[in-house]
Amino acid sequence: MADNLVKLHLSFFLGLRSLQRGNIGSLVMTVVIIAMVFTNMIFLPSVITGAIKLFEQQTIEYQSGNIIIEPKKDAEYIDDLENLLARVNRVPGVLRGAPHYDIGGVMKFKGNRLPGSIIAIRPRDETMVTGIFKKMVEGQYLGEGDTGVIVIGKLVAGHEDESEDLMPSLGGVTTGDSIEVEYTNGVTRTYRVKGIFETKSYMVDPLVFITWDEMESVRGGPVDQATAVLIRTVQGEDVEEVKFSLIGMGIQEEIKTWHDLLGKAFAEVVQSYAIINNISTFVSLVIAIVVIFIVIMIKTINNRRQIGILKAIGIHRTIITFSYVFQVTILSLMGILFGLLILFAMNLYFSVYPIVFPDGDIRPVFTVADLAANAVLLFIASTIAGFLPAWRIAREDIMTAMKG
């Protein structure tokens, strides 16, 4: 034990001195390469994680809330809505439930026709559950009791120049314009556009909203039905627990968390991203291993004669091998630290200037777990890559090594 400690101490001493008084250029280059590899290992996964988080956030914030109640299987509507809402709003952990009622219709503007769903909402409830009201790019959001007005998504409003649109639109609607809506029940209404929102979600920006009162007027009387009830849970509440509480209240409709809603297809997408991440990590590690292997190989070959002499004067080959391993561990730690600094700077930059994608502004997500896991991986890979050439040269017989 004491003998091993002496060996470790001497290995560290020799390794440290070699770094301190060796070639500074080679040291800086190796540290920079390790830092770049580490940055590369973290950056792509962080962007992918950022994209996944953005999609999840958009789903919760604009599409489903934390939990969504949908009609029973084979049913078109949730019936006895008021009773359901009363029960939902009593469940501990529920901040608010907001009903949606979808009606089919065709929107018309300056000769453009756009079929789609018009969603009736209760603005007061809706603003407690979704965040679309915060994403108005023109005009205002719906107010409680508004009639004769409509709020539309940016993709519905579109542009006069069709080529600028990503999907069919009304061809350049602005706030204050009038849109005619022909509902599937035969009723036709003309609405003033009260506001236009843009969430940058392809699932949300093609939506249009009217108030519940307006929908009742279209339907010709009070409506105690809904096509969905979106639920916002109190911050910090476990969504699954709230879902079970709702089931425990005897609600017969389909109750899904946002996670259930995204479903298997989304899980597969996430899994595909994980594969890309793993491939990227693997390639980065291979680059790190090859670079460090070459650096230490060159170093040991250049020091071959010196290694022979050290052995000749009685320095154990394990001390010599580990002196190089210590050099690599110090280099990797320096590289990882430098890489963390680069990532920290990138984090600051992207928090101010996010990466603009068509479906939202992505901010890379750097998690401590990812940073730690990749740092450990890189550290282990570097150590092995440094150990192998040092071990090989240190095992050479003294006379061969001393010939250089």
Added chain:
Amino acid sequence: MIRVENLKKTYYLGVVEVPALRGITFEVKRGDFLGLMGPSGSGKSTLLHLLGLIDDPTSGTIHIGGVDMLNLDDDERTDYRLNKMGYIFQEYALVPELTVIENVALTAMARGISDAESRRASMDILSTIGLSARLNHLPRELSGGEQQRVAIARSMVNRPLILFADEPCANLDTDNSKIVLDQFHTINEELGQTIVMVSHEEWHKEYFHRIVYLKDGRIDREEQHS
């Protein structure tokens, strides 16, 4: 102290056998200052490498202090070199990234002696050989003679049983060679240090107690000096 019997060493250049030592038998007594001399290619350096356990003979035996050196494994030989032997090379062979004192303290530290104690022992030796003003210099900042004296200090710091020196003055001018040889003479006389040294300089003979002349891998003759 050292007993060598029928020591042979053959090198192989492809399929061609090159005999370097053809059966050497001799002894070195404790406190000897033995010179190994002979023309180039006579096998004196090869013999020193075998005695210093940094190369393996093709056949024969080497006993040091009654221990059969060829029965030791690689790690045991390394330990033996560290604890019982000192080795001085032609080209000084100092570690370029270590200062003078660190170079000398290195083998003491390898024996498990504390850093402070190793440095103290190294300073004592370095001041004895007149290098106390150069403790924190790197080898490249020293002259050839100074570097060789540091190598001597390094070989002496563990108070070895035997000191091997492979043409230590080969790269030195006469003045520096004299300084180095005087150091050897002093440690041999004052400390009773056993020294085996390879040389091809005739004027070095006056320092040796005994000289073994090699020729074509065999002992040609021996000379005893008083």
